Amino acid sequence: MSGDAESHVGRHVPALSSTLRPRPVDELREWGGAELVRGKRVLDLGCGDGRFALGVAAFASTVEGLDPDAEAIAAAKKAARKSGVRNVRFAVGAAQRLPYPDGALDVVILSWTL
Amino acid sequence: MVDALREVHRVLAPRGIVIDARPDSRVLAYAERRKVRGFQRFGEVKTSSVELASDRASDRAIARVVRERLFRRRRHGRFWHRVPFESLADLRHYLWEHLRFVHRASWVVDVAMRKRYANEEFVIRRAVRYEILETKRR
Numbered sequence: 001m002s003g004d005a006e007s008h009v010g011r012h013v014p015a016l017s018s019t020l021r022p023r024p025v026d027e028l029r030e031w032g033g034a035e036l037v038r039g040k041r042v043l044d045l046g047c048g049d050g051r052f053a054l055g056v057a058a059f060a061s062t063v064e065g066l067d068p069d070a071e072a073i074a075a076a077k078k079a080a081r082k083s084g085v086r087n088v089r090f091a092v093g094a095a096q097r098l099p100y101p102d103g104a105l106d107v108v109i110l111s112w113t114l
Numbered sequence: 115m116v117d118a119l120r121e122v123h124r125v126l127a128p129r130g131i132v133i134d135a136r137p138d139s140r141v142l143a144y145a146e147r148r149k150v151r152g153f154q155r156f157g158e159v160k161t162s163s164v165e166l167a168s169d170r171a172s173d174r175a176i177a178r179v180v181r182e183r184l185f186r187r188r189r190h191g192r193f194w195h196r197v198p199f200e201s202l203a204d205l206r207h208y209l210w211e212h213l214r215f216v217h218r219a220s221w222v223v224d225v226a227m228r229k230r231y232a233n234e235e236f237v238i239r240r241a242v243r244y245e246i247l248e249t250k251r252r
Binding site: 103112114 | 127
């Protein structure tokens, strides 16, 4: 296990515990492949540190990442800047009141969220 | 959760999809020793009662929005995922602090065996389930 993941095991901080999950590309493959999100407007609801949102950004048209944890969203924005991904936006928000108009998205991903 | 799923339905375009993926608490997780080829089962790990209740609540929420005809079930499945640890002590530490699982594994090998391989690499192998839902016409 990598040093980062090991040092954060069991802390229950979403942004960090996501490192113990399957890689986004692996999870996407299990669900049916990149075709599910290719060219689509995607929302990663409960995105945490943005790991999954950034992982599918290469396939999607746009990716929105939403999470109630401001700290996690700050980490996600930082990761997006670092990776140079331009079609991903992150915001703090709650699932009960999504800040998007009706019919604005094609795919909503609840990866370890519900 | 039902409120959130109704919101998801609102923001989705016609025939949009929801992918719900989470650990599958309906099956056990396993503590395994990594061998040169393959893995050796050392123990079984149950999901904590709190998380079991939470998973059931999520299942009920999904069932409800399907009953409300907001979504239809398109496909579902399960795959296995391994969380690696450098030693048995690391695995135990993870279980002790992690909320999802019970804090102790039920070992299927004896103490001598656990001591013998304590410093080798271990994994927790757990199931992840997913379900793909499609929005129905408004």
